[in-house]
Amino acid sequence: MKILFEQDILQENAHQAELNKSAFGDTLVINIIGSPGCGKTTLLEKTIDALAGELNIGIIEGDIYTAKDADRISHHQVPVIQCNTAGGCHLSAEIIAKATAELNAGALDILIIENVGNLVCPAEFDLGEDHKVAVLSVVEGDDKPAKYPLLFQEAGMIIINKCDFLELTNFNMDSAIADLRGLNENAPIIQMAAYKDDGLEPWFQWLRDEVKSKRNRADA
Amino acid sequence: MHESSLVEFTLNAVEDKAASMNIKKVTLIHLTCGKMRGAIPQLMNEAFRLLTPARPMFHGAVLEMEETPIIAKCRACNSQHEIEEFHDITCPACGGKEYDIISGEELRIDYFEGE
Structure with missing residues (x-):
């Protein structure tokens, strides 16, 4: 029988x-995605340090194994939950549902x-987030958007990190941005060196604006 | 590596549907996966081989996966062309640079066979 x-x-x-979206209410939810070592956790630490005084921030850390990232984040005095996927290469909506319940998101x-x-x-994998944020570091090479198009197409924000290494690499910024714009004409693209605190302000402002617009949407 | 999750979601969905129709054994599952989604056929089959022994309903079942190409439609002239690589994309008909993707993003269970 064919069904x-x-x-x-x-x-x-x-x-x-x-x-998950319903459970998040008017909380802005951001899903940060990028290669290992592209600077996601450093970006998080800088973001917490800059914004924790004005906004209530919670963090969910997804890793295959270890709680090293959650340990790093816990020093910044914000609630953090570590999710280990035990071999799984991504978070799923179900994992986030459990973590969200614990965080009172x-x-x-x-x-x-x-x-x-x-x-x-x-x-x-949609987690119920408002935006995926794609993080690409220049040391990975300018061909990554073309090689891994789905993430950059889906992203609501694109961060090009470790720009302080530009001169040490053959990363062609114009080529990378042209490829990104071919895939995604709307997402803001921010160039920064998060570890050096360089170029972060547009990212912080984008988060503040998105928090406001999420609240306004929820109130409407 | 997300192939194992895709196969697991597939098995869950087919198992629920089959059970609701009183089907005891699934013999074939047919999927359509667009190339944009990065599901590698060999890895999908490998995941299927590894995940089905623990699920008796699928013993002896076959996974068929059809891959669809990424097709772009030019915003300037409406012609359609296949995208092999997302670098310097130019419409072969008119040289236009703006396009919409109209195929290649599928991730679908088309049908299954059972008894």
């Missing part, structure tokens, strides 16, 4: 992501999820 199905493979995840202004370091898999 026509015509169902999205990820429907179960999409359904849970919708439930609805009481936060921003929930930032640092996904497992990987340019491919996390882009597939």
Whole structure:
């Protein structure tokens, strides 16, 4: 017997992501995705230090193993939950549902999820976030948007990090930005060197603006 | 590596549907995956081989996966062309640079067979 199905493979995840969206309420939820070592955790630390005085921030750390990133974040006095996927290469909406319940995420202004370091898999899985943020560091090479298009197409914000290394690499910024714009004409692109505190302000301002617009949408 | 998750979600969905129709054994599952989604057919089959022994409903079942190319439609002249690589994309018909992707993003269970 042949049964026509015509169902999205990820429907179960999409359904849970919708439930997560409701649970998040008017909290802005950001899903940060990038390769291992592109600077995601450093970006988080800088963001907490800059904004924790004005906004309630909570963090979910996704890693395959260890709680090293959550340890780093816990020194910054914000609530943090570590999710270990034990081999899994991405977070799923179900994992986030459990972590969200523990964090009381609805009481936060921003929930930032640092996904497992990987340019491919996390882009597939909707967690119920408002925006995916793609982080690309110049040391990875300017060909990465063309090689891993889905993430950069889906991103609501694109960060090009470690720009202080530009002169030491053959990264062609014009070529990278042209490829990014071909994939995604709307997402802001911010160049920064997070570790050096250089170029971060537009990112902070974008977060402040997005928190406000999420609240306004929720109030409307 | 997300192939194992994709196969697991597929098995969950098919198992639920099959159970609701009183189907005891699934013999074939047919998927369509767009190239944009980065699901590698060999890895999908490998994940299927590793995940099905623990699920009796799928013993002996076959996974078929159809890959669809990434097709762009030029905003200037509406012609369609396949994208092999997302670098310096130019419409071969008119030289236009702006396009919309109209195919290649599928991730779908089309049908399954069972008894």
